[in-house]
Amino acid sequence: MAILEEPIKEVRTLKNYINGEWSESKSEQILNIVNPATQKTLAQVPMSTKDEVNAAVEAAKEAFPEWRRTTPLARARCLFRLKELLEENFEELSRVQTVEHGKTIDESRGETRRGIEMVEVATGIPSLMMGYNLEDIASGIDEYVVYQPLGVFCNIAPFNFPFMVPLWFSPFALATGNTFVVKPSPRDPISQVKLAELVDEAGFPPGVYNVVHGGADAASVLLEHPDIKGVTFVGTTEIGKNIVYKKCGETGKRAIVQTAAKNFLVVMPDANIEGSIPALMTSFFGNTGQRCLSGANLVIVGDDAFYNKLLEAFVDTASKIRVGYGLDESIQMGPMQSIDGKERVTGYIEKGIEEGAKLILDGRKPKIIGDYPDTCFLNPTVFEGVTPDMIIGREEIFGPVASVMRAENLDAAIEMANSSNFGNADSIFTASGKAAREFQYRIESGNVGINIGIVAPMAFFPFGGMKDSFFGSLHGQGRDAIRFFTESKVVIQRWL
């Protein structure tokens, strides 16, 4: 199978997009963006200065009054134009994600589609943003509520879905009349630059949407900035809980803070093994395990015969996964996004061995399809005999490692899952409606799957999360996002 053409032809230093203009950063701190599969340099990204981050917020603040007064229908039309441009550039956007992140082309196209769906849903803003009213709350007096935008919001983006995650928020923020600043991950910011080019082409007024590059320092400026009304963040629990959420509390900002996970996938003895394997593979090894919805702990319920049958099918399929460069269409799993990520995962594998878990599939010496350096590559890894109290059973590994556990029955499986500090996405595989209902009812998780491996809510539903997987009140996407990005104002009127 041929390798698809690479989308980036020359190495360039990325610019910030502030107030409708592309501007070079004055920063002397520049990082290389490297294709994790080939190790070729793709671009350079500046760690923008405090002044540059402030300039982005200032531009957004300046643009807010006029954008807010732009009718919802006119704002929606900008989003419709953006949607068309995203469709036209679908393949290029997808290939950029593959080269900057490492994911397979199918995964990148999936990410692009998800991002576009957010824009599509946000175009419904004239209906979504409507308030409600009641006549005669007292004689001759009416009361109604309107939803109004607040001002400038920002997104501090993660590396694992470089294109999609900022789009969980920005279309809803813009549609509701707010203005926005995105700080992409410094590891893979190129697709966000491409997105900003399309936002510019779509005709959003200057300052409504801004992109400023940087790392932790730039994020701190955004978190401290008095003109930022709300922060959306996706990343680790350590940073999300202890820095982002805390700082938002101190500075009175709204916050959607989506953090780490340790997801349990429970397979009941009546599950359809053959039908479940593709979902399990996608869950544990899709995106090379670098997603907060990934399966982490595979809990098998049932007798030895069922356990052995499922485990054999799981390990056999995992061992045959084709690992390589994501632009090769036959590849099922790409590299880790960075060497740091790979080292973190291999560290967890070593901890698992030390803790006494049985390593039944070792991905540390990767077999790679094609002639690529093994710098960031791993193969799928499976541990057996893991318990929820082991480090590999309780901490987020964020890589292609499955920890297999056993539970006597559904109650025990739910108890194991609920013992986790996290509550992002748990699934059950079963043919029993009763078991599924019980699981859905009792599981402490924001996203629940029934015979689904990756419980990714569509754009018109909120992206849940509980316990140490989420900090905030309202979630991203859907109606929650509309409420997050608006203030409700109640009016009581009487005409004398």
Next chain:
Amino acid sequence: MRLHTASETISFAKELENKLAKFYEDLAKRYAKDGDVFLSFAKENRKNVVQIERAYYGVITDAIEGCFAFDINPDEYIFETALAEKASYSDALDKAVEMEEKIIKFYSDAAEQSKSLMADVPRAFRMVAEKRNNRKLKLRSLPGKEG
């Protein structure tokens, strides 16, 4: 090498459609009498590519099992389009029917395997397979002599 991912399966379908389209275009030149029929088939093949790609791009999300949806041996469906220099019109039609049957089998098998890819992809595969059944009837109804 077997096909496992959605993208390579879609690319394979595209390859088959384009190969067959070229075959019909050549047939239209060689047998002018039924040229319009063959050209309409070629045009339809290109439309099939659009239809299948549209279904794929419309439902490929990060949640579906795109990288694990198929287990297809392409060798079972590959066909050669070259006609012998002295092939008769009947031979050409037989060859066309044979290729259509292979491609119908490919779409039917792929539809069966891609149930997990939401409904749209297998539906598109089945629709294309059904259209081909009609085409097979049409090919068989053409008089088996040179025009």
